[in-house]
Amino acid sequence: MFDGMVYLDNAASTRLDERVLEAIKPYFFDTFAVATSQFGYSPGIEARDALDGARASVAAALGASAEEFIFTSGSTESSNLAIKGVAMALGEKKGKHIVTSRIEDFPVLHSVRALEKQGFQATYLDVDEWGRIDLHALRQAITPDTILVSIQAANQEIGTLQDIDAIGAICREKGVLLHSDATHSFPRVPLDVNQAQVDLVTVTAHLIHGPKGIGGLYVRAGTPLAKWMDGGFQEFNLRPGEENIPGAVGFAKAVELVSPEETERLQGWRDTLIERLLEIPHSRLNGHPILRLPHNANVSFRFVEGESILLHLDMRGFAVSTGSACFSRSLEASHVILGIGGNHERAHGSVRFTFGRFNRAGDVDAAVDAVRDVVTSLRKISPLGKDAE
Amino acid sequence: MPLPYTETVMEHFRNPRNVGQIEDADAKSIEGSPACGDMVAVYLKVDEGQQRIQDIKFESYGCASNIATGSIITELAKGKTLQEAKEITWQQASDALGGLPPIKTHCSVLAVDALRAAIENYEERHGLIQEREPTTIETVRKRLKHVMNPVVGLDLVRTKLVSDIQLNGGVVRVVVDLPKNHQFASSIGQDIVEKIEPLWDVDEVIVQFTD
Numbered sequence: 001m002f003d004g005m006v007y008l009d010n011a012a013s014t015r016l017d018e019r020v021l022e023a024i025k026p027y028f029f030d031t032f033a034v035a036t037s038q039f040g041y042s043p044g045i046e047a048r049d050a051l052d053g054a055r056a057s058v059a060a061a062l063g064a065s066a067e068e069f070i071f072t073s074g075s076t077e078s079s080n081l082a083i084k085g086v087a088m089a090l091g092e093k094k095g096k097h098i099v100t101s102r103i104e105d106f107p108v109l110h111s112v113r114a115l116e117k118q119g120f121q122a123t124y125l126d127v128d129e130w131g132r133i134d135l136h137a138l139r140q141a142i143t144p145d146t147i148l149v150s151i152q153a154a155n156q157e158i159g160t161l162q163d164i165d166a167i168g169a170i171c172r173e174k175g176v177l178l179h180s181d182a183t184h185s186f187p188r189v190p191l192d193v194n195q196a197q198v199d200l201v202t203v204t205a206h207l208i209h210g211p212k213g214i215g216g217l218y219v220r221a222g223t224p225l226a227k228w229m230d231g232g233f234q235e236f237n238l239r240p241g242e243e244n245i246p247g248a249v250g251f252a253k254a255v256e257l258v259s260p261e262e263t264e265r266l267q268g269w270r271d272t273l274i275e276r277l278l279e280i281p282h283s284r285l286n287g288h289p290i291l292r293l294p295h296n297a298n299v300s301f302r303f304v305e306g307e308s309i310l311l312h313l314d315m316r317g318f319a320v321s322t323g324s325a326c327f328s329r330s331l332e333a334s335h336v337i338l339g340i341g342g343n344h345e346r347a348h349g350s351v352r353f354t355f356g357r358f359n360r361a362g363d364v365d366a367a368v369d370a371v372r373d374v375v376t377s378l379r380k381i382s383p384l385g386k387d388a389e
Numbered sequence: 390m391p392l393p394y395t396e397t398v399m400e401h402f403r404n405p406r407n408v409g410q411i412e413d414a415d416a417k418s419i420e421g422s423p424a425c426g427d428m429v430a431v432y433l434k435v436d437e438g439q440q441r442i443q444d445i446k447f448e449s450y451g452c453a454s455n456i457a458t459g460s461i462i463t464e465l466a467k468g469k470t471l472q473e474a475k476e477i478t479w480q481q482a483s484d485a486l487g488g489l490p491p492i493k494t495h496c497s498v499l500a501v502d503a504l505r506a507a508i509e510n511y512e513e514r515h516g517l518i519q520e521r522e523p524t525t526i527e528t529v530r531k532r533l534k535h536v537m538n539p540v541v542g543l544d545l546v547r548t549k550l551v552s553d554i555q556l557n558g559g560v561v562r563v564v565v566d567l568p569k570n571h572q573f574a575s576s577i578g579q580d581i582v583e584k585i586e587p588l589w590d591v592d593e594v595i596v597q598f599t600d
Binding site: 306327343 | 402403405408409419423424426427428429430448449450451452453454455539570572573575576
């Protein structure tokens with residue numbers, strides 16, 4: 001099915017790396033036991049060892065200690081746990097105000113909205129034309145009633161990186177907890193939890209050629225967090241359920257396999273792709289030109305619509321994504337493009353390209369040629385842009 | 390079939406029929422907007438004696454359904470009399486394509502609306518239009534039959550989602566029986582405004598959701 005297909009939607013999910021599969025296999029067949037107890041039989045102990053090793057490994061990639069990292073079913077669960085867990089722990093005692101940005105991904109946005117329905121107040125910070133929040137506005141938004149700030153490390157659509165170090169400093173100064181959704185940045189964009197002074201970080205495995213269905217949450221020691229699932233005492237009594245040991249091992253292996261050299265290679269392709277796409281008339285880049293994810297390009301093409309672009313590219317063997325309303329499950333245009341001041345048209349014509357380990361250098365030119373052909377032929381049948389030249 | 394589009398839809402998407410403009414068109418229309426990501430323009434050449442559509446072309450800005458429905462209505466309308474063409478329904482357009490996913494039926498409504506608007510444009514140019522009638526609750530209800538419920542692919546009135554319609558001066562209030570944070574509340578609200586606001590005596594449209 002994927003033979004010959006140029007896959008440029010690595011921000012949606014990625015192909016598993018064979019080496020991750022090899023690392024995982026033993027935990028399905030030989031060491032299939034789980035770590036039910038510290039005092040159990042030897043296969044269980046062996047499994048526990050593997051889990052502990054995986055935990056320490058992923059935590060280290062964040063500059064954290066193993067006791068501060070829990071595994072979850074994915075970044076959606078992690079962000080829900082972080083935000084609702086803090087709200088439930090502090091809502092009665094400390095305050096009911098949460099600050100976040102308007103371009104967060106849905107697990108963060110919808111969790112905050114759900115809390116609003118339960119009596120919490122929220123401030124959704126605006127972003128500039130590049131997608132960066134204003135630090136001064138953040139400072140002003142924090143009140144004595146604020147219990148949590150949640151700002152993503154990088155944006156899922158337009159790739160813009162936030163200045164987490166500066167944000168962390170502000171939150172620490174004001175005595176407010178900081179959660180950061182690093183789903184799309186970890187570990188390609190380095191994040192050290194102590195340097196950034198961040199208290200909770202959401203991460204996931206399947207965007208870095210790891211297994212689907214496993215993610216994690218960094219929780220700084222001492223962070224008040226209420227558990228919201230009941231059923232056992234696993235993951236430091238924060239997240240019950242038999243641990244997904246194969247998943248955890250796979251996550252750790254995937255993190256280990258990401259190298260700065262590889263990231264640099266992807267970044268080179270990103271830059272070349274952006275440069276060549278912008279040679280197509282009536283196109284513009286979405287997101288910051290420099291402070292953006294190393295593997296993400298997002299360009300809007302005027303007068304044509306995203307789903308049509310996507311299907312035509314699919315027919316030519318390219319997989320991409322779009323911020324068009326037609327493509328979304330709620331028929332709403334990308335809230336991120338709208339958030340950076342773009343109009344609906346800019347959202348409908350936006351195409352996101354994201355690179356991964358299994359792309360090749362030749363994919364860049366091939367993609368540009370295909371996009372140019374598709375956009376040109378769709379413009380021929382469009383009622384728009386006929387007077388623009 | 391992996392993609393929820395029929396082979397007919399995909400064929401019309403890949404090779405749309407009757408695409409383009411007519412230089413000296415007898416009538417022209419453009420429906421939808423870049424804001425909603427959906428636009429169809431229709432051009433007509435009419436045989437005046439027979440009141441028959443001699444030639445019809447369309448242009449499209451939108452998704453695969455949008456292109457396919459634009460294409461199919463040109464095939465359905467070509468050669469028909471203006472009266473016959475006026476009676477083509479979105480359901481017929483959808484059926485001619487082998488059906489559309491419920492979330493996309495609004496595209497076939499748009500294509501049919503564009504065809505009807507083009508015919509109206511021809512009638513206006515030839516002095517065949519009557520006086521403008523004042524908007525009534527019935528007028529609004531008729532228009533709401535062009536607003537689709539993306540969950541089932543049928544219109545709001547038929548799926549009993551219109552709780553109330555109020556007219557006050559130039560302000561139309563439509564109460565929709567959906568919670569305000571429903572998955573499609575925002576898109577339905579926008580569609581309602583787009584369909585009612587253009588009425589000549591309407592200044593403002595307020596869409597209200599329950600809860």
